[in-house]
Amino acid sequence: MITRSAHEMSSAMVSGEITSQELTKAHLDRISAVDKEVHAFLHVDTEGAMSQAKAVDEARARGEKLGPLAGVPLALKDVLVQKGIPTTCGSKILEGWRPPYDATVVTRLKNAGIVILGKTNMDEFAMGSSTENSAYGPTHNPWDLSRIPGGSGGGSSASLAAFQAPLAIGTDTGGSIRQPAAVTGTVGVKPTYGGVSRYGLVAFSSSLDQAGPCARTVLDAALLHEVIAGHDPKDATSIDSPVPQVVAAARSGDVKGMKIGVVKELNGDGYQAGVRSRFEESLELLAKAGAEIVEVSCPNFEYALAAYYLIAPSECSSNLARFDAMRYGLRVGDSDGASAESVMNLTREVGFGREVKRRIILGTYALSSGYFDAYYGSAQKVRTLIMQDFTKAFTKADVLVSPTSPTTAFKIGEKANDPLAMYLNDIATIPVNMAGIGGMSVPSGLAPEDNLPVGFQIMAPAMQDQRMYSVGASLEASLLSQWGAPLLSKIPALAGSK
Numbered sequence: 397m398i399t400r401s402a403h404e405m406s407s408a409m410v411s412g413e414i415t416s417q418e419l420t421k422a423h424l425d426r427i428s429a430v431d432k433e434v435h436a437f438l439h440v441d442t443e444g445a446m447s448q449a450k451a452v453d454e455a456r457a458r459g460e461k462l463g464p465l466a467g468v469p470l471a472l473k474d475v476l477v478q479k480g481i482p483t484t485c486g487s488k489i490l491e492g493w494r495p496p497y498d499a500t501v502v503t504r505l506k507n508a509g510i511v512i513l514g515k516t517n518m519d520e521f522a523m524g525s526s527t528e529n530s531a532y533g534p535t536h537n538p539w540d541l542s543r544i545p546g547g548s549g550g551g552s553s554a555s556l557a558a559f560q561a562p563l564a565i566g567t568d569t570g571g572s573i574r575q576p577a578a579v580t581g582t583v584g585v586k587p588t589y590g591g592v593s594r595y596g597l598v599a600f601s602s603s604l605d606q607a608g609p610c611a612r613t614v615l616d617a618a619l620l621h622e623v624i625a626g627h628d629p630k631d632a633t634s635i636d637s638p639v640p641q642v643v644a645a646a647r648s649g650d651v652k653g654m655k656i657g658v659v660k661e662l663n664g665d666g667y668q669a670g671v672r673s674r675f676e677e678s679l680e681l682l683a684k685a686g687a688e689i690v691e692v693s694c695p696n697f698e699y700a701l702a703a704y705y706l707i708a709p710s711e712c713s714s715n716l717a718r719f720d721a722m723r724y725g726l727r728v729g730d731s732d733g734a735s736a737e738s739v740m741n742l743t744r745e746v747g748f749g750r751e752v753k754r755r756i757i758l759g760t761y762a763l764s765s766g767y768f769d770a771y772y773g774s775a776q777k778v779r780t781l782i783m784q785d786f787t788k789a790f791t792k793a794d795v796l797v798s799p800t801s802p803t804t805a806f807k808i809g810e811k812a813n814d815p816l817a818m819y820l821n822d823i824a825t826i827p828v829n830m831a832g833i834g835g836m837s838v839p840s841g842l843a844p845e846d847n848l849p850v851g852f853q854i855m856a857p858a859m860q861d862q863r864m865y866s867v868g869a870s871l872e873a874s875l876l877s878q879w880g881a882p883l884l885s886k887i888p889a890l891a892g893s894k
């Protein structure tokens with residue numbers, strides 16, 4: 397049962413084949429069996445999950461009308477607050493903190509009857525591409541435990557690939573949903589900025605952060621997307637217009653007559669050979685399904701990474717000022733006579749990890765008087781140029797595509813001491829965040845040289861998220877008929893699993 401899709405699990409509950417309590421218990425057992433090796437979870441809420449499952453079973457028994465994912469378990473990235481449940485953002489500075497309220501995403505999950513199993517591991521405050529920056533130790537890729545599961549949401553994607561949960565929530569500031577999806581052979585979607593509420597999402601870079609669905613199939617991602625999306629007055633940047641029809645698009649998977657633009661700048665020599673060959677093969681399949689493949693050029697994407705690493709750290713240096721030892725979690729050096737300033741300094745010194753400190757220092761510098769225009773100001777101008785590149789490209793194509801990540805999963809430790817090499821993982825995902833549009837990663841097979849998953853990225857104009865689902869579902873269906881079984885059935889078995 398745990399290897400089925402969320403949609404199939406839901407049907408099994410509707411037909412009476414299984415209850416939500418049985419399904420939830422099966423996932424909790426799976427977590428106990430394999431999480432020592434995978435380390436996808438920072439907190440497992442056994443009691444809370446079982447009581448949510450019981451409530452759904454009782455509602456079903458009373459004949460209440462339930463949503464399409466009611467009773468299905470889910471793993472929640474530890475950057476979204478859930479009332480009374482430890483929320484650390486992968487940082488020591490929040491150790492012991494229990495939020496007094498639910499994020500809007502969490503409220504919507506609960507209202508839909510989705511069972512929250514626990515909180516997933518992540519790079520500290522979502523800064524990273526490998527989950528190695530978690531203060532609680534790295535997550536391991538279920539395809540090969542010596543490799544990274546991507547980041548920052550490696551815990552969410554790994555939990556899907558290890559069959560610990562059929563659904564997960566991630567957040568994507570520069571690629572943290574899509575890159576982990578790519579390297580674990582799962583589906584991840586960054587909705588249009590403003591499509592999903594940020595209320596209760598602990599802020600890293602407010603103008604870029606966006607929560608979104610992670611799943612093993614495109615339809616499951618769409619079903620979850622519809623649960624969490626939609627206007628929220630508690631988030632000033634939330635878009636007040638109807639949610640794109642993503643479920644309908646995922647069900648039809650129709651690409652006939654669609655124009656698919658290959659971004660010339662996101663498919664060059666820096667990409668691993670097997671990543672490029674899988675990408676070419678996926679394009680052929682989409683062409684066979686009736687899409688027209690065109691080439692587009694986005695010349696300013698070359699500057700996206702540099703501009704991102706000014707804008708994101710600048711916003712983070714301001715957002716992370718709230719962790720001052722007074723309001724949340726950790727407090728160090730609070731002895732008689734200690735000044736507030738020394739407590740703040742000591743707590744931040746001990747509580748933040750190296751990458752977070754690096755970003756705060758970079759951001760503070762970029763915003764300082766005398767440098768503001770040269771750094772932050774220039775980066776904002778680049779952001780406008782990137783948006784203009786997208787606008788122009790979308791006059792030639794309905795969606796744009798590229799490989800999601802330049803390489804497959806690398807070894808744990810391989811890039812840990814080389815920040816620039818780490819940042820380059822997001823070269824193809826960052827432009828989407830800079831422009832506030834939607835991006836999706838779907839599996840496109842295994843790279844022949846290392847037998848590890850490769851992701852195919854689909855980008856759509858703002859609030860046209862349904863287009864990504866049409867293309868994703870079409871590609872998924874073509875590849876499935878080629879393989880005869882889902883990609884994850886090829887995953888080497890984890891020890892402890894059956």
Ligand code: GLN
Pocket residue numbers: 522523524525547548567568569570571572573600708822
């Ligand atoms: N890897 C990128 C970073 O370190 C993106 C992170 C994210 O999307 N949260 O900033």
